[in-house]
Amino acid sequence: MSTSNEPREHSVQGKMLECPICNHKRFYTRRTLMNTPAMTFFGIEWANKEATNYICEHCGYVMWFMT
Numbered sequence: 599m600s601t602s603n604e605p606r607e608h609s610v611q612g613k614m615l616e617c618p619i620c621n622h623k624r625f626y627t628r629r630t631l632m633n634t635p636a637m638t639f640f641g642i643e644w645a646n647k648e649a650t651n652y653i654c655e656h657c658g659y660v661m662w663f664m665t
């Protein structure tokens with residue numbers, strides 16, 4: 599039985615996601631809002647967008663995708 603918090607394989611742009619640090623292929627996912635004061639200050643256009651984080655199950659490396 600699997601839940602949404604369970605690490606699993608993901609593909610982005612048709613490629614299997616692989617950790618650049620340890621080459622692990624299973625990631626936890628998390629959604630993060632990008633509207634922090636610092637980003638608003640610098641006038642970054644995507645300040646209010648949502649990012650998807652993929653967190654390596656093995657080493658904890660976090661990948662960010664702005665979608």
Ligand SMILES: [Zn+2]
Pocket residue numbers: 617618619620621622654655656657658659
């Ligand atoms: Zn890793």
